[in-house]
Amino acid sequence: MNQQPHTMLDFPDLDELAGNRHALRSQRTRDLLLEGMYRLALEKDFREITIQELLDRTGVARSTFYAHFRDKEDLLVAGYEKIGIPHTRVCEVSGDSRVVLDVSSWLFTATERHAELTTSFFSSPSQGIILVHLENILIIQVREHYRKQGLYDSNGLHGEVAVRCFVGALIGLWLWWVRHDYPSSANEMTEAFDSLMNNGTWPAAD
Structure with missing residues (x-):
């Protein structure tokens, strides 16, 4: 045995x-x-x-x-970090496959989940402090993604211009959405932003 x-x-x-x-x-x-x-x-x-x-x-x-x-600002930054890191996805842009950072979905969806808190933050005199931290986090995320995709040259101007323009557009639209009491869903906002900024598709004329 x-x-x-x-x-x-x-x-x-x-x-x-x-x-x-x-x-x-x-x-x-x-x-x-x-x-x-x-x-x-x-x-x-x-x-x-x-x-x-x-x-x-x-x-x-x-x-x-x-x-x-x-300090409490360090705690505030930790709140953004707790949301996690935006995922990437592959989509077709002008007939080519590209890896896109899904940062718009990351921002709009997290905000929708915490709408009451976001409204409180961005209706207060301290909104400038909070916005600076959010902008810095987005800039770091987008810049790193562009660098990984070979789209960012630290020695030139165009890479940083692309980062700042993308983040500026996202924050501008996001602030409009928050200050107008979320007139559309997070999914609708993400789709509208991505169709223009990632795919270059402008809305059709009425």
Whole structure:
């Protein structure tokens, strides 16, 4: 009768388990602080929110806050990062297959999910601070995508012009959409923007 050879059980490494627990605690803390800031932002202007208010609201220690974030603007940026990175997709442009960064869908869809918060942010005196961070994130994402696709030359002007024009157009349309109380769905806004900016298709004349 053949006997199966004994095998050693693979137990998780203790250091790995400890690291995973630490990462989970860290993420829970960051999520708690973000949620607290968002709730406060629905009540008052972002500039009026103090770190102490945020700590009182969440029960997080001051030392713990500063272990994760430099200041409340750093926390704000983390909120954008939590949305994730835009995906890419292949589409046909003028008969050629091109890899397109789906950043418009990323922005419009995330905004639609958090419409009340976005309206509060961009109806407040602090909207300029928030907009600067959003613009910087979009510029970095688009510039990196163009670089990967061989469309960006850091030594020339045209690459940066393309990045700034694309991001400027996206933010301009997005702000109009937010300030007019979301007159169309995120999908409709994405399709309209992409048909023009990615495919070069202008709306048909009436």
